[in-house]
Amino acid sequence: MTTTHETQQTTTPQYPEHFEPPRGTAYRLLFGPGLVRGAWMGALFFVLGTLLVVGLRAWWGWDPVWLWPVIITVAGLTAAPIGFLAGIGAFDYWLYYLSGRPTRPEDHSGHGARSWRDYFRVNTDHKVIGIQYIVTTFVFFVIGGLFAMIFRAELAQPGLQFVNSQEFNGLVSAHATLMIFLFIIPAFAGIANYVVPLMLGAPDMAFPRLNALSFWLLPIAGVMFLASFLTPGGSFAAGWTGYAPLAEGQPLGQTFFNMGVQWAGASSVMTALNFLVTIITMRAPGMTFWRMPLLVWANFTTSLLVVVATPFIAGSQFFVLFDRVMHTDFFIPEGGGYVLGYQHIFWFYSHPAVYIMMLPGFGIVSEVISTMARKPIFGYRLMALSLVGILVLGFSVWAHHMFVAGMADWLRVPMMITTLLIAVPTGIKVFSWTATLWRGRIRLTTPMLFALGFVTMFVIGGLSGIYLGSVPVDIHASDTYFVVAHIHYVLFGGSVFTIFAGIYYWFPKMTGRMYDERLGKLHFWATFISFNLTFFPMHYVGLRGMPRRVFDYAEAFGDLNFVISIASFALGASTVVFFYNMVTSWARGPVAEANPWGAHTLEWQVSSPPPIFNFDEIPQVVAGPYEYGVAGARHAVMSPAREAQEVPA
Numbered sequence: 001m002t003t004t005h006e007t008q009q010t011t012t013p014q015y016p017e018h019f020e021p022p023r024g025t026a027y028r029l030l031f032g033p034g035l036v037r038g039a040w041m042g043a044l045f046f047v048l049g050t051l052l053v054v055g056l057r058a059w060w061g062w063d064p065v066w067l068w069p070v071i072i073t074v075a076g077l078t079a080a081p082i083g084f085l086a087g088i089g090a091f092d093y094w095l096y097y098l099s100g101r102p103t104r105p106e107d108h109s110g111h112g113a114r115s116w117r118d119y120f121r122v123n124t125d126h127k128v129i130g131i132q133y134i135v136t137t138f139v140f141f142v143i144g145g146l147f148a149m150i151f152r153a154e155l156a157q158p159g160l161q162f163v164n165s166q167e168f169n170g171l172v173s174a175h176a177t178l179m180i181f182l183f184i185i186p187a188f189a190g191i192a193n194y195v196v197p198l199m200l201g202a203p204d205m206a207f208p209r210l211n212a213l214s215f216w217l218l219p220i221a222g223v224m225f226l227a228s229f230l231t232p233g234g235s236f237a238a239g240w241t242g243y244a245p246l247a248e249g250q251p252l253g254q255t256f257f258n259m260g261v262q263w264a265g266a267s268s269v270m271t272a273l274n275f276l277v278t279i280i281t282m283r284a285p286g287m288t289f290w291r292m293p294l295l296v297w298a299n300f301t302t303s304l305l306v307v308v309a310t311p312f313i314a315g316s317q318f319f320v321l322f323d324r325v326m327h328t329d330f331f332i333p334e335g336g337g338y339v340l341g342y343q344h345i346f347w348f349y350s351h352p353a354v355y356i357m358m359l360p361g362f363g364i365v366s367e368v369i370s371t372m373a374r375k376p377i378f379g380y381r382l383m384a385l386s387l388v389g390i391l392v393l394g395f396s397v398w399a400h401h402m403f404v405a406g407m408a409d410w411l412r413v414p415m416m417i418t419t420l421l422i423a424v425p426t427g428i429k430v431f432s433w434t435a436t437l438w439r440g441r442i443r444l445t446t447p448m449l450f451a452l453g454f455v456t457m458f459v460i461g462g463l464s465g466i467y468l469g470s471v472p473v474d475i476h477a478s479d480t481y482f483v484v485a486h487i488h489y490v491l492f493g494g495s496v497f498t499i500f501a502g503i504y505y506w507f508p509k510m511t512g513r514m515y516d517e518r519l520g521k522l523h524f525w526a527t528f529i530s531f532n533l534t535f536f537p538m539h540y541v542g543l544r545g546m547p548r549r550v551f552d553y554a555e556a557f558g559d560l561n562f563v564i565s566i567a568s569f570a571l572g573a574s575t576v577v578f579f580y581n582m583v584t585s586w587a588r589g590p591v592a593e594a595n596p597w598g599a600h601t602l603e604w605q606v607s608s609p610p611p612i613f614n615f616d617e618i619p620q621v622v623a624g625p626y627e628y629g630v631a632g633a634r635h636a637v638m639s640p641a642r643e644a645q646e647v648p649a
Contacts (some may be wrong), residue, residue, distance in 0.1 A: 033089025034121060045083025049075030069252055072231075073325055077259040081220045089122045090213045111208070112612040122216065124208035126197050127610065129215050131510060133190025134503070136215075137183045140222050142575070144178035147171045149572050151551075156565035158555050168551035170235030170253070174225060177240045177257065180357070181264040182222045184495045188360035189271050191502045192299045194510060196275065198603035199293050201284025201621065201636065203613040206277040214270035217263050224260035228253035239549065241350070244331035244342040247320050258321040265310045268356075272306035275299050284602070284636065286621035291635075293601050293625045294383055298363025301387040305352050305359070305394065313349035316342055343405055347398035355394045357491060359387060361498030362429055365451045368505050369433050371599045372448040373440030376626040378432045386425035393422040400469055404478045412471050419469035423462065430459060445597075446520030450501035453528050457493025461486055464539065479549075482542030488535045500527075500578070507585070508592035512608045515589060519581040526574035533567035600635040601625045 029036050053074050057065045085091060089110075096104055112118070112125045119132055151171045154162050163171065197205055205211045228235040233251025236242070242261075247254050279300050283292070292300075319330040320342070329335025331342045370377045377383060396418040399411050433455055442448070464486040467473045477483065500523075507515050537560050542548075546557045553561070595604040602619055603610070619636040627633035 033087070033092055035088060037089075038084045038087030041087030042080045042084035045086075046075045046080040048083075049079030052079075069255065069325055072252065073255055073259065073321070077224060077256065081263065084220065085213070085216060088216065090209075090216055092122075093209055111204075122212045124204070124212050125612070126193050126205045126208070126211060127510070129211050130190045130192075130194030132215050133186055133193055133218070136219055136222075137187040137190060138579075140178045140182035141187075143226070144175050144183060145572050145575065147175040147178070149569060151175070152565040152568045154551060155553075156562050158553055158558050158561075160552065163551070165551045166234055166237055169237035169239075169549070170229065172549060173237050173239050173257075174229070174235055177225055177236075177260075178222070179491075180240060180353075181261065182218065182225070184357045184491060184499070185268060185353075186218055186264075187499050188299075188302075188357070188495075189268070191364070191499070191506065192275065192295070192360060193271075195506060195603055196296055196299055197278060197282070198509075198606070198610060198614055199296050199601050199625075200279065200282055201287060201602050201615060201619045202278060202282040203615065205274050206282055207274050210270055211274050214267045214274070217267035217270070221260045221264035221267070224256045224263065228256035228260075231256065241346060242317070242320065243346075244320055244323070245333065245337075245339055248323050248332055255321065255324060258317045258324070261317045262314055265314050268306050269310050272303035272310075275303040276307070279303075284619050284621050286636070288621075290381065290384075291621055291624050292384075293363075294366040294377065294380070294387075295360070295363030297384045297387050298359045298361075298366075301391045302356055302359045305356050305391055309349045309352040309356070309395070312345050313353075316345040316349070319345075340402070340405060340407055343402050344398070344407075347401045348395070351398045351401065352394040354490065355390055357495045359390065361454065361495050361502075362387065364498045364502040364505070365433065365454055367599075367601065368447045368451040368501050369436050370626045370628065371505075371597050372443045372445060372451070373437050374443075374598075374628045375436050375440040376624070376628055376630075378435035379428070380624065380626065382428060383432050386428040389425035390422065393418060393425070397422055397469075400474070403471055403474045416469060416471050420466065423466060426462060430455060430462075445504075446515070446517060446524060447501045447505035449521060449524040450497050450504065453524065454494060454497040454501065457489055457497060457531070461489030461493055464489065477542060479547055480542035481538040481546045481548050484548050485535050485538035485542060488538075492531060492535070497527075500524075503582070505597070506603075507582070508596050509603055509608050509610070511586045511589075512592055513585050513589035514592045514596065515585040516581050519577055523574060523577040523581065526577060527571065530567050530570035530574055534564055534571050537564055600627060600633070602636055605636060605638060 030040075031037060050071050053067075053071050054065055057067065057070075086095075093104065110122060110124050113123070113128045113131075118128060119135075123129060123132070148171075150162065151168055154160075154168060193205070193211070197203070225236075231252040234253055236247075236250060236254040236257035238247040238250050238254060238257075242254070242257055247257075279292075279296060319328075322328040323330055323332055323337070329337040331337045331339050333339055366377055366383065397415060399407060399415040400419045403412055403415075464482070468477060468483065468486060504515060504520055507513070541557050541560050544557070546553055592608045594607050596608075597604065602621075605619065606615060615638075617638055619638055621636045623633060623635055625635045627635065
């Protein structure tokens with residue numbers, strides 16, 4: 001049966017009289033918004049940026065006129081991306097408005113996916129943007145994983161095998177940077193982009209065009225990070241932290257890191273502002289804050305973190321860039337710069353960033369566990385308040401990364417106390433998930449397995465974090481593989497496991513198809529086992545004294561490093577199962593029901609995939625989202641006509 005929504009989707013959009021689409025195929029290809037126009041406009045803006053730099057340097061009599069670090073920074077890393085964005089049409093509507101021409105009525109021709117080509121264009125539909133985010137981030141996930149496999153091959157035995165020291169540092173730096181800035185943070189943003197407006201009963205995000213722009217900044221940042229490998233001297237190699245003054249003396253590739261972080265950070269801030277306005281102003285009737293699903297609460301607090309914290313990392317990278325290109329002395333000690341100032345600024349963002357990479361996962365796990373255990377979330381309000389507690393305390397712990405950096409001794413104890421204190425709201429969540437599972441009717445589906453795997457792995461990462469938060473232990477374990485093990489149990493066992501849980505859980509909603517459950521469980525067990533074999537031994541070699549970020553090490557650590565490297569290859573191979581399952585299921589998997597999990601939240605009350613504007617009728621929220629086990633309980637009420645509508649086969 002074909003619904004009205006499907007009929008509308010296949011209808012050719014009608015353009016208003018004052019707006020004519022580009023003439024002819026060739027004209028449309030060259031001058032219509034799209035990747036072709038983006039390519040030549042990016043090149044044009046690069047030339048204009050180059051002429052601007054050369055012209056100004058010649059005017060002021062600066063020698064040499066052709067100074068490539070400055071040209072690359074201004075023309076290649078600033079002007080060219082702006083030209084590309086203008087070419088793909090990211091600014092078309094705003095430029096039309098700013099030019100003083102008559103306001104163009106919204107014809108929705110750039111909203112929704114009518115074919116696969118719409119995923120390669122500027123699109124204002126939050127569901128299309130969510131899928132664009134997810135697919136793009138997994139591309140960078142694969143690239144970052146391949147980098148890890150290369151340097152793990154180097155570390156399989158002592159000595160030099162495949163790469164030299166600078167290449168090793170570049171691979172490690174790019175691996176961490178891609179995984180943090182181009183996978184974990186934006187992957188959560190992609191899932192939330194798709195799901196949060198549906199959970200709120202909203203037709204879209206508050207600012208659809210800003211939402212589209214925030215996505216297209218992401219591949220620009222990723223291309224910058226990867227293009228650094230093509231520069232003289234190789235990739236940026238000062239780690240994902242980019243510590244000064246080490247970063248000051250790096251080759252040109254370090255500048256690509258400084259600017260790439262700016263583009264990725266701008267994307268995060270735009271997305272966060274959009275979420276905040278959407279959550280505050282676009283909730284369905286009856287959707288009070290205490291009726292919002294915990295995933296919405298998680299993204300609300302995460303967005304507050306992003307808006308407050310991200311400008312600090314932007315500032316730190318601008319200061320390093322000025323030191324490198326404009327010869328200032330913010331962090332150069334010979335010129336009176338304050339080296340530790342960089343670390344204070346950087347970690348004031350980057351420790352809250354750990355929670356930016358964790359809080360959305362907490363929300364995903366809460367949705368999955370409650371649904372699959374068929375029980376209300378234990379302590380719902382305390383769970384929401386604990387998210388706010390993490391938000392506040394997250395800004396009070398940054399200096400525990402600097403216990404051995406030479407900071408003031410008096411700061412150590414207060415930072416140790418706040419570090420241990422932040423375990424309280426986190427412990428509340430673990431207790432709540434455990435209590436929700438107690439005596440529940442648990443279904444061990446693939447998303448549930450990943451959610452349970454997250455809880456166990458995150459507890460291990462949290463326990464090692466308590467050790468590192470203690471000054472005496474941290475002094476011994478700092479900059480060893482114990483820290484590597486800790487951060488991977490938190491970010492892979494934590495964030496990546498929850499991303500997989502979310503992908504499997506909402507896959508039927510996004511695609512209208514069901515994934516292969518057997519392959520999903522194979523993916524989980526292969527990932528779970530190989531992950532622990534890879535990272536758990538790192539606790540041991542770290543406490544025995546093996547330093548991190550080194551390309552060679554003592555022969556005493558050779559056997560365990562060989563085991564770790566073999567396990568890491570198995571971990572990489574496990575993702576092949578995931579991609580095969582996703583691609584084949586999306587193409588020809590069984591048609592999904594509208595609500596295959598029997599969930600209560602609003603996104604499951606519409607067809608799979610949802611209508612183009614989400615709801616044909618405005619839902620009325622009448623109760624909380626987790627009233628499982630209560631006879632006749634409903635989270636929201638649709639109109640009788642909408643509830644009786646058949647889901648297309």
